[in-house]
Amino acid sequence: CDGWRSYGVRRVDRPAAQPPTFAECKYCQVVTSFAVTTRGEGSAWGPAVRIGFTAYLMSRLLVLAGAGLVAVARTQEQARAGFDRRPTLDHVRDTLMSWDAAWYQRIVDDGYPRSVPADVTFYMEEARAAFFPGFPYLARVVDVLIPGGSSVAMLVLNVVLGWVAVWACGHLARQLWGVEVATMAMVVVAIFPGSFVLSMGYSEALMLSLAAGC
Numbered sequence: 001c002d003g004w005r006s007y008g009v010r011r012v013d014r015p016a017a018q019p020p021t022f023a024e025c026k027y028c029q030v031v032t033s034f035a036v037t038t039r040g041e042g043s044a045w046g047p048a049v050r051i052g053f054t055a056y057l058m059s060r061l062l063v064l065a066g067a068g069l070v071a072v073a074r075t076q077e078q079a080r081a082g083f084d085r086r087p088t089l090d091h092v093r094d095t096l097m098s099w100d101a102a103w104y105q106r107i108v109d110d111g112y113p114r115s116v117p118a119d120v121t122f123y124m125e126e127a128r129a130a131f132f133p134g135f136p137y138l139a140r141v142v143d144v145l146i147p148g149g150s151s152v153a154m155l156v157l158n159v160v161l162g163w164v165a166v167w168a169c170g171h172l173a174r175q176l177w178g179v180e181v182a183t184m185a186m187v188v189v190a191i192f193p194g195s196f197v198l199s200m201g202y203s204e205a206l207m208l209s210l211a212a213g214c
Contacts, residue, residue, distance in 0.1 A: 101201025
């Protein structure tokens with residue numbers, strides 16, 4: 001319809017909007033920059049991972065040594081008290097499976113309670129309902145695959161998840177700040193004093209892996 005001409009209005013044909021070019025696209029610039037940086041740092045990432053793994057391995061040996069000292073002390077205490085002597089490795093396992101790990105093990109072995117009383121306390125079996133299911137259910141799968149019982153499955157699982165957590169933190173730091181910072185991040189996560197829980201039957205290793213991975 002050309003009725004608009006009778007009102008003295010002149011139509012101005014605007015050019016159709018064109019999509020931004022690759023050089024103008026901000027997202028494309030970010031992706032390209034990351035790809036170039038990653039390709040340039042790729043040769044340095046392998047040695048960085050080896051440094052992080054070495055720090056993780058050494059820290060796990062220190063945790064094991066600490067648990068061994070506790071185990072020796074417990075063995076001596078039992079001997080002085082007249083109890084039957086238990087193998088030192090059993091005490092090492094018990095040390096790494098203490099506190100919250102014992103609750104997770106009950107979930108692995110028996111599942112969650114069907115009901116929880118209103119006045120539940122820490123000393124009741126139903127208290128295990130307070131713990132999240134991700135780690136114990138994953139440990140239950142590992143328990144089916146390897147021998148040794150649920151405690152061994154939980155500890156073996158956390159040895160693997162602990163390294164995944166260290167690597168994931170390093171990978172995140174690499175994306176944000178480069179390989180040098182990523183190397184330091186992996187070392188710090190591995191040797192941080194609180195990282196001893198990565199070798200116990202706790203859920204922190206799984207939580208940290210998922211948090212850094214997301």
